[in-house]
Amino acid sequence: YAASAQNANRGSRATYIGKGKVEEISETIVRENIDIIVINGQAKPQQIHNLKIYLGKFKPKIVVWDKVELILQIFSKHAATSEAKLQIKIAAMKHMGPRIYGMGFIMSQQGGGIGTKGIGETNTELMRRHWRNEMRQVQNELEKQTDNRERQMENRKKTGFQTVSLIGYTNSGKTTLFNSLTGSHNLVENALFATLDSNVNKLFLKEINKEIYLTDTIGFIQDLPPDLIDAFRSTLMETIHADLLLHVIDITDPRMTDKITVVENILRDLGIDNKNQIYVFNKIDITNGVNQDDLISQFGSFHPEFISAEKGKNLESLLEQIQILLSHPV
Template sequence: MSTRDSNEVPLTPVILVGVDFGLPNFDAELEELGLLAQTAGLQPVARVACKRKAPDAALFVGSGKADEIRMLAQMHHAVEVLFDQALSPAQQRNLERHLDLPVNDRTLLILEIFAQRARSHEGKLQVELARLQYLSTRLVRRWSHLERQRGGIGARGGPGETQIELDRRMIGESIKRTRERLSKVKRQRSTQRRQRERRDAFNISLVGYTNAGKSTLFNALVKARAYAADQLFATLDTTTRQLYVAEAERSVSLSDTVGFIRDLPHGLIDAFQATLQEAVDADLLLHVVDASNPGFPEQITEVQRVLREIGAAEVPQILVFNKLDGVAPEQRPLILQDTYELAGTPVQRFFLSAKSGEGLASLRQGISALVPRVQALSMTLVNDVEFPPDSV
């Protein structure tokens, strides 16, 4: 007899598929895709990983592997197939016909999670824009049941083509409206930033790979109650609180931002530019790393890549190796404060556990010592800027 609560919604069984094209850091166990699926309320029941030199133009994995996936889905009663890589609209359509099941990719999965988690008006707008941009490339498969028919001489197209044209126009108008509403939000944020600058505010942003413990550290530093959970993308909306820095004898603004992830959809990076602007405009970044994850070097690289993409690569950083309580005793560092090279530059690193509080005092002292130095450097850079004669 099942022990599941009668009111609990059963999880949707899905098959996970990943293809190794010889690129570094391939997740052969599809662990991250599985965590994403569970975060979205899905239950992985089987995993398929294969190697190919290049994607199959029609079915991405080839017909033989597609047949294997279909048999696995029937065996495990799966109702959906998830791919770890982005699929083209044609590949997605062909796979759905071959497998007779809905097929989605990592991009849509991340979009679905963001749609579930967004709470603020701005967050919902950003998710909607990214979803519309993704959907606009999938219009062909949305209306594949309406066959394109050919009539007499000179007649082309059919009901399917007409519906696609209508949908494309409606989605285009929705994208335009959403962009305009986001632009208004950005202007409001810009006004708020100017007000902070007039108050001589110092801004610190928490960045890092998703589930590195940013929100837990945020709560520990400012005694806040921001939502924190051991899951991917627990935080989407930026939260800002005041943090008192003893050595500098002042308060600074501390912001918790959305986590990064490998292959973050470019549409999401563009759509979340307003939220990520907190990191771009920060005076200091606390780059939080999951020290208990053996793949942390790759995660650091991915975060640095996204920071470059959004224009925040030059913002000073402190590396915070969190989750020290999850590191095996024989692998614990001998000292809890040292330096770590980022792009050839030594950066201060602190080992701590935001959950237990171990090492938190050292980080506070490090921030206290660094704030005056970063602020002095910022003032020097501003004073050294030469403005053209006609500038205002």
């Protein structure tokens, strides 16, 4: 692979990146035999289209993605349920607009063309009309699934069950912790967005003789576009309505503090930054001398716990803290 950087002030309305940088990239494509170009930013569909046209002169099958489309491609790879697939489709359609039908992202799901033009209707108008109709159809289908999820959550509350939700930056170890606490066997991967759906399982808290629900859902990432957050609001409902949040943090990550801020900002955007939280510092079995006392001093109001989800270390202490906060909400 090859990497290149550009001053943000030197971009182009037509191609997102400047003319000189585009020419440099075209040379790199040929020299390094590059197949995919990824822009670390959010470009407009027309800018992506223009880049593909220009770079295609040097490599006809070149693929050009921006950050949002890269995330969507990863999402698409990991989506296992119809709900997740619908959410991805909505996010893709919002991001790319009607041009999505000519960009190959979901053409395989269309089952044919995009319909017949009306009298005097241009191809662009046809795509817009089809885009509106399909967006309405997909949103209606997702709404049905959202209603079903809401009913499930309401039934839990009616029967007296409390819910604890695992949150955190992607790849922080949430699913490993979920499996360790509940005895589940959900797929654990060292990969971004390995979990896209909400996994729910019961957890028995012996000290208070009570069964609760534990949920594991999608991980967050820096500069996650609002359309993606909005599209996955159905999945995030488990977090939005939880009684307690377990914010799982990779203590070995050099950017740990920055990633904590990213997660907190997303919680604020969702309107749930005032929920009770436990900061769960994970992977203490492989940490490189991080001072736990400093973290306790810095994040004491978030009831910090230090664990190894993979090794099962200090999970009893975490469970005790969960029981305390559920029994005596702050």
